[in-house]
């Protein structure tokens with residue numbers, strides 16, 4: 001007879017990892033021992049992805065090699081090219097990404113190998129591919145050609161230009177790059193756990209990442225950033241406090257608040273709040289930033305809840321000109337670095353992940369023939 005389950009696996013330690021660590025009481029996050037406050041704004045997304053996947057912050061030569069690998073990894077493959085227009089017509093962004101990413105395995109020369117070197121190559125390719133898939137999807141649904149990515153530019157610079165159709169300013173690129181760094185990994189979050197469960201069956205990296213994308217899609221996880229923006233858009237700027245109190249009184253959750261692990265401010269929210277304020281001021285209309293600040297104060301006063309990573313990410317992406325329905329895809333662009341690193345880690349020291357369950361159904365049922373039911 002199994003023990004009582006811990007609902008939602010709260011506080012259950014489900015894996016060992018050397019990738020990231022959270023101190024939920026102190027509000028600290030580390031990637032491979034580096035404090036996120038030291039990395040954010042000082043380390044690029046490419047360096048961060050290398051740190052997670054290869055284990056070290058790269059030196060200049062290593063970064064050049066990894067950067068070249070990322071550029072080579074951008075080729076989409078024939079199945080994506082043949083199907084992207086129809087997929088973009090019929091599927092929502094996260095649905096489409098789940099499909100498109102899955103199609104890319106067909107052309108991956110390492111698709112049948114879970115060996116460490118093959119996994120590292122796939123991790124780089126998938127990290128390179130995800131932003132291109134989002135950009136190609138976005139272009140296809142508007143019936144335009146996506147601008148070609150510039151091999152000399154970063155993932156952040158190329159993505160912003162491909163999505164907005166405008167050359168971003170150097171500061172916009174820095175800010176978006178910082179967002180990608182902040183979202184790259186986060187211990188045993190739901191999508192990473194999904195990826196590890198899949199990988200632990202000795203399934204391949206593409207399958208694990210597809211499971212992760214499907215898991216990130218949900219509004220309690222990655223989908224929250226989009227919901228934050230939709231809430232801000234619906235609320236009257238003069239009635240923020242009333243609107244929040246009415247939602248809480250109606251038993252609604254306020255998206256972008258609360259966290260399973262952090263019992264204080266999410267350290268990523270500290271950076272995103274600052275970036276949202278900067279971009280709001282630069283845009284000449286910081287209404288959404290000011291509304292967010294007010295929401296934060298009201299939610300804290302009413303429920304004692306802090307904003308999580310999704311709350312200020314929403315207005316940062318909005319001010320950067322990213323369409324609201326691409327906010328969760330942007331999360332996946334960044335988290336691909338972490339997901340793939342977790343698959344590498346899982347395959348390196350694998351055991352099938354197969355927990356137990358508590359049976360709460362009927363017992364001792366008597367079978368009856370179908371004609372007599």
Ligand code: COA
Nearest residue numbers: 219220221224252253254255256257258259260308309310
């Ligand atoms: N708004 C209002 N109340 C909230 C809340 C929110 N965003 N988040 C948690 N609460 C309340 C719950 O209603 C519950 O109250 P109760 O004990 O009176 O029933 C309590 O806080 C615990 O919440 P619970 O959902 O059980 O916590 P959890 O650890 O299972 O969930 C989240 C964590 C992140 C899923 C949850 O805080 C949430 O749904 N947040 C909104 C979605 C979001 O922003 N997700 C992105 C996470 S990075």
